[in-house]
Amino acid sequence: MSRVRVAIVGGSGYTGGELIRLLLFHPLVEITQVASGSQAGHFVHSAHPNLRKISTLRFCYPDDLTSCDVLFLCLPHGVSSGEIERYRTLAPRVIDLSGDFRLRSPELYRRWYGHEHKAPALLSEAVYGLPELHRSELSEAALVSGTGCMATTSILGLAPLYRAGIVKQSIPLVLEAKVGSSAAGAKAGPASHHPDRSGAVRSFEPTGHRHTAELIQELGQPGSELQQLVAFSATAIELVRGILVTAHVFLNERLDERAIWRIYREAYQREPFIRLVKERNGVYRYPEPKILAGSNYCDVGFELDVEQQRVVVIAALDNLMKGAAGNGVQALNCMFGWDETLGLTFPGLHPV
Template identity: 60%
Template sequence: MRTAAVVGGAGYAGGELLRLLLSHPEIDVTQVTSERLGGKFVHSVHPHLRRRTDLKFQSRASLQPVDVLFLALPHGETSHEIDQLQSLAPTIVDLSADFRLHDSSQYPTWYGWEHPQPRLLGDFVYALPELHRDQIRTANRLASGGCLATAAILGLYPLTRAAAVDRSMPIVIEGKTGSSAGGAEAGPASHHPHRSGEMRSFAPTSHRHTAEIIQELGLSSPNGHGPSIAFSATAVEAVRGILTTAHVFLNDDLDEKALWKIYRAAYADEPFMRIVKESQGIHRYPNPKILSGT
């Protein structure tokens, strides 16, 4: 049994992380932080965790050492506090974007700030098990991937793995996402009268998750010799879930059977992956709705 603490446990990502950790047979969650909600029960913010835990939120300053420290802080905070935080646990799992990219020069381009800890970027493994399971097993610094990036990477990985993509041609990706992706803090764009019923393009070009897609699929930057990535993100009428459609040009004229073989070769033994294409019914193709809460 390993002890774990969640830093920043009041948001949507923190709440989902707690749900998973509290169900894990080898994890004992001992501490959860929120600077704003100190002293309140965790289940007062995450009512689905009532009777799952009696923990109360506490401040970061009061954290005691644990075996694994999960960080669910806003982008930009972890990298400024990492020296203090990593002294609390031998294993760190960061849910923010702060350590996803290996090249510090990409942060000003995609996030608009210089990385304060460039020397630590190489210590973190991009924690997508379908790509890096063996590295994850032995790593003690893990960076969880972005939501839209993960969906795009998983959709395209079998093709890049099989060297089936024509790298001289562009890759076009459209990601449709629900409102929870915006986080728990309300704003004008997430206010219900504005958000409900909308299909809003909020990043028609240059979405910052493009950097992760380029990195993890082994594609050079748009200014290099690889394919250019045209990635658009659209907000749709849903709370949870992402549906990503990617358009690529292939090196060879592959038929459907050959494509299925490529995807099965990549994902046949992956416990979190399902390859879906039914001949009839309303769920013939992947649908985020049926996966909500899994």
């Protein structure tokens, strides 16, 4: 079988590098080109030193891209929507890992991004590329969007409870994300300066974070947004890769732990990349992002306060993997009807 020909735009960043790493080892894919405006001409391993001796690919100029089967866009937010028409002429299927095509509604986009979308007509066509929620739509999709790393963690942790209809929506949903430094990208600056960033526990955008919009869209009823107040805050912590989201959900009925377990098991028992983690003993009783580095798993756990009818949902993933490039490859696998785990079998390390 001839390999599917994939090209990447914006390959010098962290998501691009992770995508290259995954696709180089994908048995059904061939990387044809990797474009980078800033690194054109250089070896891919000059930006991604883990790929030394693995690949002799070089970055090309974006203008030198030729046609391929699938085009991945790993551009900064706001860029791909302005150039999407050109990219779509290069490949019949485009996967955009930026934030540009995550929201279905131009209004929701405007509300959270603060400006008009540049290609609003395409929003309804694009598929939110989370296989666990949109698997069937992916098989036919020509334009697939990546998913926000903190949004993915939150949505995968909460979707089963929302779909089961047990969440009391008159009480606000409060979520707190703890996130590593790689989520802020490969560009150096004062906020990432090691003496200041190391050991930091830094609140950023305690209100108004854009990933909230994805939660509102994906946790709502099919066809309509969630009307519940969503209070999402994020804290950057000492960690390079990884996200842990803690969410407090109040229930509209009194359920015991087994009932919650059942809901999660039914939702996720066939999912290759979701693990339910809730143990009585040991130090890894709940999801722990550090053992997920490099893996495509999203680990989900919970603790129930029966009296308060409250579930604390705890979900973790690697922001560059299930939160970005890994999920993109899983979506690609869905789009072509392949085994979803192709190229994604690395289980993570312990200890690490």
